Amino acid sequence: MNKYTLYLNSRRCIGCHGCEVHCKTNKRLPVGPILCEISHEPLKAVRGVPKTEFRFRSCYHCEDPYCVPVCPTGAMQKRADGIVFVDQEVCVGCMACVGACPWGVPQPNPETGKVVKCDYCMDRIDAGLKPACVTRCTTHALKLVALQEI
Amino acid sequence: MKKSVWSMCGMCTVRCPIRVETENDEVTWIEGNPHLLDGALCAKGSAGIALLNDPERPQQPLIRKGGRGAGRWDKVSWDTALDYVAEKLNKIVDRYGPESVMMSCRGGPFVDIVKAFIHGLGSPNFTNHDSACGRNAHHASLSLYGVGRTGFAYDIKKTRHLVLFGRNILASLRVAEVNQVLDMLDSGGRLTYVDVRQTMTGIKANRFFQVRPGTDYALALGMIHEVIREKAYDQEFIDRYVSDFDALVAFVEPYDVDWAARECGIKAERLREFVRELAHDRPRVVFHPGWMVSRYRDSFYASRALHILNVLMGNIEVEGGQIFPKGPADCGVKGLRSFDGQIPKPTARRGDGVGWKYSHFDKGPGLFHLFYDTMVTEDPYPIKGLICVRHDPLSCFPDPAAQKEALDRLDLLVAIDTHYSEFGWYCDVILPESTYLERDSIIATQKGTKPRFICRNQVVAPRYDTRSLSEIIKGLADRVGIGQYFPYNSTAELQAWQLEPTGVKIEDFAEKGFVELSREPIMYDRQNLDGRFKTPSGKIEIISQKLTEAGLPSLKPYESPEKPPKGKFRLVFGRSAVHAHAHTINNPLLHELMPENTLWVNRRAAARMGVKEGDWVEVSSNGMVNTIKAHVTDFIHPEAVYMVHGFGRQVPLQTRSYHAGVGDQKLMKGMLTAMDPAGGGLCLCECMVTVKRSSKNPKRMVEL
């Protein structure tokens, strides 16, 4: 059972793409991989005002991930709290997970030749902090939500 | 070793307070100051790390060899560079007088030291970029209230209705202000947005008026007319503080809602409905008078009309309205010691004519673009030296070619900057400033209902042979014989000197990164605002004595803007949230998000020209031709085309931004002197361009 999810309050999001850079700089990623994505639908008029909603996507941290079983080294793992992450020490850069994930979430890091993906900033979560994209979101539109079993 | 440092962002001129973590002198984390911004930061703010680590910036002082702009440089030591600049400055001062040197910077809380240098040299010619930005709004404010545009803070969070004319507040963003706007919307406040195109701000609005380009003034006049007709104004406030209200009533008589709606191309009923809401929401209504309002020939009057609407709402010194920013004196604290404050005022008249030829303009920074004329005519005296501090006039003002022609008459051009500006590239000397993460700045005062002192602290050691502005100024000052005005040898000495009268100690900044001068918000008594309006009469002057003396109308009859001739469009420009004009275009992480700009073209207009999304189009004006990709959209007025400002850069050492996209200012040939005579702002949206499908779009697949 996944313990966390990232929730975007689209009413507050201003499509500034800050979260994408917050994420990259926190993980010290070079130009290339971008681990989350802000997107929006084409504008539609609502009571005379052209409007759109923003969407945020990182990794779905699937209940039954495609990326984990294909990983030959066991670098790609799912934690007990549901977080799917790559162990950088173990990853050999075979890119099997890159092909396996239907949404192209794992991406090569050209500087290390290994794979990077959203891990809900688990080092920060474990330290009692919030993910980088949440802490620094320009408008506090992004939230880390702890899911509860019903 | 791990460290946490309080500082201030420097990626745009907002300068948000930040907290930075480092490990072994590497920046590992930047966030908005938790006490003020709860961690929030924008994309540019995060990308500061990429600026710091980017080798594509000047790494040591450079002296030009070869012609200006040829891009051949001698890498020299700081002593050599400073000696060189000082020798040239001394020669200019000896031969032509100190007033022949001018200095420009980007404005903001750190200008004191720049002003002090040029004034200390004996020249009155301190200037900045503002004639391409907010001068019209500033002068409009001065003419009405006697205080400039920073003379009011907008209490957006508590407002009931925020009205924005082309102020794209959620993309040309300030982190704290953006959160105020969203908090206001979350608690049920309304947003009315006016623009020639839809923007990130407009999509959050409750009401959007897409107006014909250049008709802002008409819309504002129609609003004033309707507010008066509906008696939706604050009679008591007007009786108490405003002069010549009757003149306003008479003046707006012909500008009724039906007329305004026709002129702007909007629905009259929507405008009536808007004013009915105002009647309900006032006084907690804010009409933003505009930020970048160097747009049309009448932008000064449009901004002034918006200020007048604020007055009609009676929104001054009320929650959710316009509040006088309070300073140290309001808290019983002495202000910071000023460098400029100890220097005798230079006696020469300003070279741009401001203060004598143009008596209605603020003498402070004058108007940069007027100096170009002085450079050519040498009237009232020659201008021979120009130092720009982090200001790039060639990116900021129209017609760089005309600017260069004037600059060629100068003996010395110096750029003090963290990156290669187009101006720097054309200079004789580049004095590379450390990036904001590598330098301290002087302590700044931030006024507001709760004023504070705040400081930018150096976070890491400079990556290259660069220096902070205070070190550069000191080095130059010592060499031109005015070192006594800069009595410090280190940041600690400098800050102690500034703080000395205030009773605040530098240690007091350690807890939060700033020192609050008042615990509670300070409000003046709204029943007793006498003396707060610094106009000649002490009233809010509908008819400004200063404008009248200058032979200018205070209420100018409306003139309809020119319709672009067939096949032409009005070129408008703006910002996106990921770039701060030309400064950030070459930043690796921001370039990754937005590598080039596009030309927005209205779908129907594009169809007429056979232009499809993503096609290359040729955009030209007055013989200047550029090629850019088209973005075809329903959400721009058919008379206008739009692009994000700052692109089309031509510094070869900035490999990412080199020739990427198009710079709007380069299309504005012959427009360097197109100024609103009443406001001093340039008319940057009065450029008509021709757009056609480019021959660059292939018709056949020729290769394999």
Ligand code: SF4
């Ligand atoms: S930083 Fe926040 S406001 Fe900006 S795009 Fe991301 S989620 Fe939206």
Ligand code: SF4
């Ligand atoms: S990387 Fe793809 S497959 Fe793996 S958990 Fe994330 S979304 Fe699922």
Ligand code: SF4
């Ligand atoms: S949770 Fe962390 S890794 Fe995932 S998108 Fe946000 S910042 Fe990036």
Ligand code: SF4
């Ligand atoms: S708005 Fe963004 S770039 Fe500008 S100072 Fe604030 S964080 Fe920095």
